[in-house]
Amino acid sequence: MTAQALQQRDLAVVIGLEVHVQLETDTKIFCGCSTEPADDEEPNTRTCPVCLGLPGALPVLNEAAVEAAVKVGKALDADIAAETRFHRKNYYYPDLPKNFQITQYDAPICADGTLSVSVEGDRREIGIGRAHLEEDPGSLQHEGGNIETADYTLVDYNRAGTPLMEIVTDPDFRGPGEVRAFLAKLEEVLEYLGVFDASRDGSLRIDANISLVPEDEMDDGDADEATLAAANRTEVKNISSHKGAEQALAYEVTRQKNAIERGREVEQETRHWDESRGITVSMRSKEEEKDYRYFREADLPPLQVADWTERIPIPELPDARRERFREAYGLDAESASKLTSTKEVADFFEDVADRFDADLAATWVADDLLGELNYRDMRMTDVEGRLDEFARLIELVDADEITEKNAREVVLRTMLDEGLDPDAVVDREGLGKAGDDAVATAVAEAIEENPEAVEDYHAGEGGALNFLVGQVMSKTGGSADPGTVNGLLRDRLDD
Ligand code: ADP
Ligand code: ZN
Ligand code: MG
Numbered sequence: 001m002t003a004q005a006l007q008q009r010d011l012a013v014v015i016g017l018e019v020h021v022q023l024e025t026d027t028k029i030f031c032g033c034s035t036e037p038a039d040d041e042e043p044n045t046r047t048c049p050v051c052l053g054l055p056g057a058l059p060v061l062n063e064a065a066v067e068a069a070v071k072v073g074k075a076l077d078a079d080i081a082a083e084t085r086f087h088r089k090n091y092y093y094p095d096l097p098k099n100f101q102i103t104q105y106d107a108p109i110c111a112d113g114t115l116s117v118s119v120e121g122d123r124r125e126i127g128i129g130r131a132h133l134e135e136d137p138g139s140l141q142h143e144g145g146n147i148e149t150a151d152y153t154l155v156d157y158n159r160a161g162t163p164l165m166e167i168v169t170d171p172d173f174r175g176p177g178e179v180r181a182f183l184a185k186l187e188e189v190l191e192y193l194g195v196f197d198a199s200r201d202g203s204l205r206i207d208a209n210i211s212l213v214p215e216d217e218m219d220d221g222d223a224d225e226a227t228l229a230a231a232n233r234t235e236v237k238n239i240s241s242h243k244g245a246e247q248a249l250a251y252e253v254t255r256q257k258n259a260i261e262r263g264r265e266v267e268q269e270t271r272h273w274d275e276s277r278g279i280t281v282s283m284r285s286k287e288e289e290k291d292y293r294y295f296r297e298a299d300l301p302p303l304q305v306a307d308w309t310e311r312i313p314i315p316e317l318p319d320a321r322r323e324r325f326r327e328a329y330g331l332d333a334e335s336a337s338k339l340t341s342t343k344e345v346a347d348f349f350e351d352v353a354d355r356f357d358a359d360l361a362a363t364w365v366a367d368d369l370l371g372e373l374n375y376r377d378m379r380m381t382d383v384e385g386r387l388d389e390f391a392r393l394i395e396l397v398d399a400d401e402i403t404e405k406n407a408r409e410v411v412l413r414t415m416l417d418e419g420l421d422p423d424a425v426v427d428r429e430g431l432g433k434a435g436d437d438a439v440a441t442a443v444a445e446a447i448e449e450n451p452e453a454v455e456d457y458h459a460g461e462g463g464a465l466n467f468l469v470g471q472v473m474s475k476t477g478g479s480a481d482p483g484t485v486n487g488l489l490r491d492r493l494d495d
Contacts (some may be wrong), residue, residue: 006260010215013253014223014231015179015208016171017245019186020164022136022203023068023195028161029135030059030102035162043156051161053097058299061086065163068195069109069133070308072165075189075317076128078113082306086133086297094155095137103166105294108132109305115189116319119181126182127170136162159202171209171228174221176249179208183242188318192343199379206239210252212260232266236280238273248273251280321346329358338366344380345370352391356398364394368408372416389415393422403481406431433479442475443488457493465489 028035031050038046049057073080087105113128138160142150167186173179187204190196197203211233213223223231236252239245256266271280316324318340325336325346339349339362353361369390373379383390393415397407406429414425426432446468447454456464465486472485 006212006214007263011212011257011260012215012218012223013173013175013210014171014213014228014233015173015176015210015249017167017169017173017179017182017209018207019167019169019183020136020205020207021167021186021190021196022200023065023163023165024197025062025064025068025163027062027064029062029065029133029163030161033161037158041158043154043158046158047160051097052157053099053160059102059297061300061303062163065133066109066303066305067308067312068163068193069131069165070305070312071193071195071314072131072167072190073110073113074309074312074314075193076110076113076115076131076167078110078128078131080306080309081107081109081111083107083302083304084109084133085302086300087294088297090293090295091291093137094153095140095157095160097138097157097160101135101137102297102300103134104132107302115182115185117178117182117185119178124172124178124181126172126178129168129170131165131167134164134166136160136164171223176246176253179249180242180246183245187242188341192317193314194343202240204240206245208236208239208245208249208252209233210236210249210256212253212256212266232268234266234268234280235270236273237270237283238275240275244273244275247278248280251278255280315343318346325349329353329362331358331362335362335366338370342380344384348380348387348390351387352394355391356394360398361394364390364397368412372412376416378416383416386415389421396422396426401433402426402431403433403479430477431479433481438476439472439480439485439488442472442480443485443492445475446471447489447492454493465493 025035027033028051031048033046033048033051044052050059070080072078084104085107086102088100089103089105090100092099108130110131111129113131115126115128117124117126136159138155138157140147141154141156143154144151147153169182173182183204183206187196187198191198211228211231213227213231217223217227234252234256236248239248252271259266267282267285269285270283272283273280322336322340325331325339326333331339338345340346345365349361349365352365370380373383393407393411396402396411397404402411410429410431411422411425414420414429415422420428450468450471453464453467457468468489469482469485472489473480473482
């Protein structure tokens with residue numbers, strides 16, 4: 001359609017994503033090199049002839065990467081291929097030592113999936129056209145500037161061969177906000193599966209395709225193939241966060257709208273998201289498939305994976321778990337959502353809710369523990385080894401051995417700040433609730449030592465009782481429950 005023809009019409013936003021996620025495996029996808037960078041590792045040390053692409057080196061497929069891909073396929077409700085194959089995608093770039101990338105082409109491991117996302121209260125089903133396995137290239141370091149201004153460029157193959165899964169969505173997004181919600185949901189699901197680590201640098205990389213199509217050619221919110229094919233779209237690369245995706249796409253919507261309003265055509269091209277400047281810039285005209293001269297990777301035999309789906313279990317996924325938590329533990333939507341935000345949080349909640357009391361567990365995990373962790377910029381995984389200690393704290397509250405206030409304001413905070421276990425904090429700070437005998441003795445003493453206050457109490461002076469409560473509290477070092485003390489005093493005084 002010409003720019004002039006588009007100019008007159010209402011436009012709808014159409015977006016489709018190609019999301020690259022790093023699969024968490026111990027070793028690379030086609031060799032035995034570790035995927036875990038050492039703290040201060042030197043470039044090109046975590047390599048071998050296979051991931052350096054040396055002549056004669058042969059790839060061997062990592063079973064763990066295939067298992068992770070099958071899990072992703074199951075979670076996305078996708079078809080798992082009966083037979084999956086690998087292809088060579090040929091292009092020359094210094095980060096790709098073989099001059100081709102091993103990826104998948106006509107027989108991806110997963111196809112035809114879906115992920116349901118909630119966007120401002122609405123359920124949206126986003127189609128997943130395909131999801132395939134591939135290897136990551138190495139990384140380039142431009143010294144003294146960016147790709148255009150650098151004095152020279154260094155290449156590091158430590159990352160080369162890291163297993164990636166490329167998840168390609170259908171063009172089902174109608175705005176940047178939906179994209180952000182989808183990415184959050186996708187990460188949540190991948191983390192539940194235990195195949196992905198969102199905190200790892202560069203573990204999520206997004207290419208976003210976006211076009212504007214005439215609103216009246218959308219059929220019930222969906223565009224037909226011909227309309228999609230006719231629309232000039234841009235592919236925005238170099239996006240590495242949810243927020244970046246939303247910003248880059250919002251920028252692109254405005255840029256394309258402005259072009260059309262001025263009667264100019266939107267170029268079909270690849271653009272680069274410049275995060276620091278908050279703009280997209282033109283990179284090059286988009287490559288076409290034929291540029292890559294795909295052909296079969298003869299060094300890797302086809303793999304039958306359909307029957308793997310049965311022997312590879314996946315855990316209960318966040319949506320299902322949220323529903324079950326609401327029903328089984330009587331949680332409101334907000335608590336259920338917080339308590340299923342990660343698998344670690346949900347597992348811990350369920351453990352303490354079953355052992356002690358569900359309401360107490362919900363308050364302590366959703367509000368107190370997550371609140372204090374959040375305040376310290378920590379996640380549940382940062383305290384993974386200490387879950388028993390937090391369970392013990394909840395047990396102390398459940399058994400009425402310390403007051404909720406002390407548990408919250410002293411014990412929990414000291415546990416996090418000083419690494420002490422709860423019993424050690426209770427001992428050190430003398431927070432154990434005074435036993436019944438000790439409280440009764442303190443009540444008796446307070447009455448005996450303060451005849452004037454007793455007289456005032458009987459004369460109906462309001463402050464007298466408070467004064468006596470204060471005396472008992474100080475005798476018990478603050479460890480008595482003020483309400484109980486109040487009741488005991490009244491009983492004795494009114495006798
Ligand atoms: P290509 O062969 O150019 O890579 P694909 O059909 O593989 O195209 O689609 C790549 C991505 O582009 C997918 O995520 C798809 O949803 C998206 N896409 C396709 N058509 C459009 C369009 N008109 N506007 C926005 N995104 C689109
Ligand atoms: Zn290697
Ligand atoms: Mg494509």
